Amino acid sequence: MSEGQDTSVTLGKAINLGLRRSLEADPKTVLMGEDIGALGGVFRVTDGLQKDFGEHRVIDTPLAESSIIGTAIGMAMRGYRPVVEIQFDGFVYVAFDQIVSQLAKMHARSGGSVPMPVTIRIPYGGGIGAVEHHSESPEAYFAHTAGLRVVTPSNPVDAYWMIQQAIASADPVVFFEPKRRYWDKANLDETATPDSLWSARVVRSGTDATLAAYGPMVRTCLEAAAAAEADGVNLEVVDLRSLSPLDTPTVAESVRRTHRLIVVHEAPVFLGVGAELSATISEQCFYALESPVLRVGGFHAPYPPSRLEKHYLPDLDRVLDAVDRSLAF
């Protein structure tokens, strides 16, 4: 690639390139996970990296998620910068103890003497017709835990930069990858200057209501906004990008312009990121709001068999239904 030349890449390839840059930048960066070596990961996100960086830096691990995190903690203590892959969202719970009780608390427990620069990559969300435990959105569990940071890109360009920024962070970062968007394409300029990892971004300006979303739902919201425009409704869309920290100032600023907020995510709405954002915006923008903050998301039901997932997952119509309810209030 010559400097400044735009190149079209998928979101999966963008992460692959980002991982490559991080491996090049810091010899202490190591990748660990199941099937990430010769296979290149079940989604091929680590394709070719073991071949180029060796088995000591791109490590196929035993099938033991708790120890994937546990050993990453030990390697971080030794001065390494582990980037681990949890193969699917539904498999991360096996490692929950090491993440919440150990990884998240080590820096505080050590009085600041033991940083934990560990990145946990997790393909998440539904929409690919997968079997059970392969379509979940567990981000709220991690955002709820002090000591962890949680981010999720919605597009290839962000994915490229955000994975590198997450790896460079001195704190543990849970990096949620919107698996159904792995094949979305965009032009990538590797010479550009990225936004802060922790900032939200207005990805579509509008005047009538704000849609706040992240990961796979950003595209859904942009499609909903395009459809609404045909009906004369002008929607603003905010890509949250980071869930911990949550960039509430950017959302609040948007709400002060549009006076209405709808939060959209695949995860269940009960006690989800939308609930947090609703509460915070209600506290901070009480007089600016023309209607209650609404949430569109998954239900308080186990993720259904895939033949039903299109009804479980928010889609363009459910987003627009919420927009209608917000505007009608």
Place this chain on the structure above:
Amino acid sequence: MENPTPMLEGETPFVQLLTPEGERREDPDYPLELSDDEYRALYRDLVLVRRVDTEATALQRQGELGLWAQLVGQEAAQVGAGRALIDGDMAFPTYREHGVAWCRDVDPLTLLGLFRGTTNGGWSPQDHGFALYTIVIGDQCPQGVGYAMGIQHDGAENAVMVFFGDGASSQGDVNEAFIWASVFNAPVVFFCQNNQWAISEPLERQTRIPLYQRAWGFGFPGVRVDGNDVLASLAVSRATLQRAREGAGPSLVEAFTYRMGAHTTSDDPSRYRLDTDVEAWKLRDPLERVRSFLHKQQLVDQQFFDELGGEAEALAVRLRDGVRALPDPGVLDMFEHGYAEPHPLVDAERKQFAGYLAGFAEDVP
């Protein structure tokens, strides 16, 4: 198919270099040559570590500590292991490794801060080669293996010693750690102090076979050592650590010992175990056998014991006074170090809470 061999006490031999009567034994697999000074130094460690434990228990009873996890009975296992570690090695403890902490130059007063509630950590793992205490049973095991993998990647000639107990041997993380250490040939020694009890649950609730025998199933050697014999613990720890440092892979050491005290100061062993068992184990006391040996070998005189007794009492006084003088952390310290880099929510909550606290200050006349 037959059931596996039941585990009867005494049925399985262990490495013993010093009998409960203070007689020196030799083991061809674990030779140990110590100078007179080294014998005396080990005894000093045992005495002082026990004194720390006794004092901490008393301080808990006086309300100065919220809790104390007693070490008594396990001094030999821990001092032997702790003194086998060298510079650059890293130990991963549970919350009862006060004897190993001693050997790694962690001030016992720092340990007391943890049980008093002034800190959740207290020392620098890197400075001491001693990771922070781990309270969730078994969590430190994969961490130790990860650290060992780091040593391996660095090409360093060091090793990790991971401590855990018989109760932890049932945890998934411990068994996972065995697998990882095995397949990566990590330089790690798993040091299991089998003290026979996991709070109220006897060993029989955790295993049907001697714990050290599990190692073979994972693909590395295991050895049982008399956990009340500091010489045996030292010799076996040295040998297994050296093996790991040289790239020959992990080992499991089962230190067969007994928890003479309660699980913690909140526990009541009279509800679940017999005094007669405790009395029988008293005859295998880790300190007495070394004392007998020193006497018989004429390595010490009364002055040695007098001076050591004085040193132990001075240590106890320092701990007693030191604990009472430990300052509570500042209220806003809870917002410190949750993250290495700034986090706006933490900053906002700290500011809000500081303002709330300041509101009370105005009420003071």
